[in-house]
Amino acid sequence: MFTRCVRNILSRSAFTVTLKRHSWRRCSTSQTETVDQVTTLLQLCVDRFFVSPGHANVELFQRGLCCSYGPLGMELRRNLLDQWWHSVTRSGAQVFGINTLSSSREAPTGGQGQLRIVECEQLKQRLGQKQLSKGRLAEEVHMLLQRSPSMRTNLLQGALEQFVPSLELVNRKLPFGLAETGLCFQPAEGSAEVTQTSLVWFCSPRTSSQWLDHWTRQRLKWWRKFALSPSDFSSNEVQQEELEQAASRGVRIIYNFPWGQEVLETLWSRGDAELLHIHKGDRSKLQHQDGRRSIPHVVSVTANMDRGAMAFLSNSLQQLKREESKKKLHQRKVLKLHPVLVPIKVALNIGRGATVELRQICEGLLQEFLEAKISVWPGYLETLPTSMEQLNAKYDEMGVLFTIIIGENTLESGLLQVRSRDTTIKETMHISEIKNFLFRYISAADNI
């Protein structure tokens, strides 16, 4: 898909091929290579600043939990969250963003209330009281715990609470949705953090099953849009016996990791029980403008975007090998992240020539790219000598879409060299064309 898109744009540009294209072959993977594959992916993520180093941190990442991200991982997740946001709020459906608190002093419902934020000093003070009996001490600690705010485990409760004020916003008309992204805390995982996206959709009871299907199609399409091999993303209906209480149907969106399947997103048709419970059964507050006295049904769409980032990294890593001669076997690792997701769109480097002048050109281009919101890697600031081959290998592992080389030629004629990550073709282009070329390339990939 991307290759076709590159070709379309290339054919419209004033490009000339300056270097022959090598022929790379994609590696085949057997079951025994899986462990290697995972190790390679995780090592690459650390080496190329997606994930901060440290065994415990990398483990969090692999388990699909929030971890300490490096600059590239941070930007990837940011792009992912932005794309999710635009897809739900620009879908044509009435969706409003909200922001609720991650801790709450309200009486918790459902799975909430397992994790509490306790002020150490207060608890220690209780424990230090000499005159208290053991029973009284236990009671005091208990009370302190009950009064402490509980951490949210999902974004559903906040959205259900915001249903009533939001109903005013839409003149009591259904359907509409409330969207939120934010950190949630999982007690089962030793209080691990997860970056969730949540769309809570309110609709009439008779349409809830259709809406579940609608959002499943939308969401699966969204995941596949950014994938290199879309078939690794799939959906399946939750079996009757696995249904959460109150839910009448459920669908899971699954990613096929090298080590097996993991759930990226879950959609539930939840009925009206939770909405009624949170609003203490006050049916009059919950009724919409529809003549009939029905309570809206809730469809929840919840994804884990930390695991989502991991899935796209895993999906986009290609290991290619090339036989240069009988003796030499080259391995090339390329992170073929989708152009809108990839953290760095272009790297700026200098070739041979008058360093001061070349750097000035780079500075100018850098500013131009930044103003056009094209993220750029200032490779020209690096002072360690590296061969072109090493540089390309590094940028391929970072997923950098294009590498620009500013050289003597640029000073003389304004021509620079552009190498594409996906085709490995190096072409020359005039400096005045490069920004528009990149802009068009990324937009084209976005609109496919």
Add this chain to the structure above:
Amino acid sequence: MFTRCVRNILSRSAFTVTLKRHSWRRCSTSQTETVDQVTTLLQLCVDRFFVSPGHANVELFQRGLCCSYGPLGMELRRNLLDQWWHSVTRSGAQVFGINTLSSSREAPTGGQGQLRIVECEQLKQRLGQKQLSKGRLAEEVHMLLQRSPSMRTNLLQGALEQFVPSLELVNRKLPFGLAETGLCFQPAEGSAEVTQTSLVWFCSPRTSSQWLDHWTRQRLKWWRKFALSPSDFSSNEVQQEELEQAASRGVRIIYNFPWGQEVLETLWSRGDAELLHIHKGDRSKLQHQDGRRSIPHVVSVTANMDRGAMAFLSNSLQQLKREESKKKLHQRKVLKLHPVLVPIKVALNIGRGATVELRQICEGLLQEFLEAKISVWPGYLETLPTSMEQLNAKYDEMGVLFTIIIGENTLESGLLQVRSRDTTIKETMHISEIKNFLFRYISAADNI
């Protein structure tokens, strides 16, 4: 500033004035009116979906803490965080984004470690153990507390921890910065949440004071860029006796709220003590590529963006009065938020005419705006009858930049009516021009 900008663009457009402009006067405020002013602001924020209703929630908001935001407040804070992000990462300085965890199992330093996430079940289990003596019980609870993750109170510690892997990223060259936005938890406020922005800047010891001045200028300029009355934002040097330990200098950026001054942002020149402490005094890991064996100094730039959102709301609310006759006194409230910050740029409404056709035109325009990332309010979906005057009053309070009316005229000639929030002028424009007009208007305001 904005009015000038509007005029510049208006003069370049095919505009014709169709209605006379009313003359509004800005209300003067005396000390006794301050309470009214604050009440009006808070009420407006709730009525117009910036802040979710509820006394406790509004109080959080007024205290400059994170609260439950409605769709407009959520979008305002989102725009604010985006602008902050672009201003630090596109400043030309080497700044990298990171993402660290909001809870940590590491031994806490400084003010951290006051708030712990405790698993309720585990603690209750300890308390229920009958055979334990009181002393043993207290000890067990103590141990559980020590092993529980602590919530972060700021983003500084995370950035200091990421210094070593980031040093690789820049080939051990100074200066560079690490940027992060996220929730922090304040023990002093009863475990309240705050949305912080943090730039941690690493530089050579001899330049740290200059960098503090540099970032103070940059940040103050940033706050004032979006202000209606920039003089309400100011900076002052922290007095010697108020300096935090380890800091050699500090600067605060202050906003002048109706009830007094509050701190929006704090900049500290912190020396190298904390960096050394976190990396256990391992000087060799911390040294940069500079010949001399010095440890970088740290300048921290930390803002509270919940209070920032509150400051811009307060700053942009204008109360204007107009005497229509001796008897009638009209009050008009306008939220003159900066075009790039304002949550909704344009509202789409229908006037008299064939409803089905007019709605179709609105749907088309809505999609066009959404694709151009111009946030739009689908007023045409509202079915309650409202007068034009009521509608304009509502949109002014929401801060909506432009209101578009699609009417019979649009069906016949493609002309629509556009009303400006800031000038209250209504003009006619061709439907094919409107998207570009809005796009240019917002870009112009961004680039001033």
